């Protein structure tokens with residue numbers, strides 16, 4: 139999947155979870171940081187790719203990207219597995235409360251938002267032909283539907299003309315249906 143599809147998939151997932159588990163009076167700070175964390179989470183699994191936009195956001199990103207890529211081996215290995223998800227969860231659970239003042243931002247919400255982005259990335263990649271190595275270091279790749287040729291080809295017409303616009307419409311629909319609820323988060 140392309141990173142813009144992952145962004146929208148992550149944000150849709152965040153909106154669904156927000157509607158299912160409403161949190162009133164989160165405050166604007168937490169909502170903004172949670173939205174950014176959600177997008178960062180959705181880009182993290184592909185941070186092992188040279189073209190990843192995450193690295194463009196950071197000064198010296200190329201250098202950091204190289205280190206990160208070496209850590210995460212080749213594309214779609216550790217970063218696209220349950221083990222990788224666990225490592226990321228532990229890392230952000232430690233890091234984010236250090237970064238944000240708890241008087242201004244609810245760290246727990248930020249951590250969940252980031253992980254929702256991360257998990258949505260794995261779910262979407264599971265729909266592509268390549269599948270994902272969920273049980274890495276075991277080499278088996280998982281995907282849905284089970285028959286490979288029925289799955290999506292990254293960057294092809296189905297992703298560009300059906301899935302991507304589908305997410306845009308879905309997000310608009312979620313906002314229109316849940317607007318009073320989302321407004322109560324402020």
Ligand SMILES: [Zn+2]
Pocket residue numbers: 139183184218259263
């Ligand atoms: Zn991926």
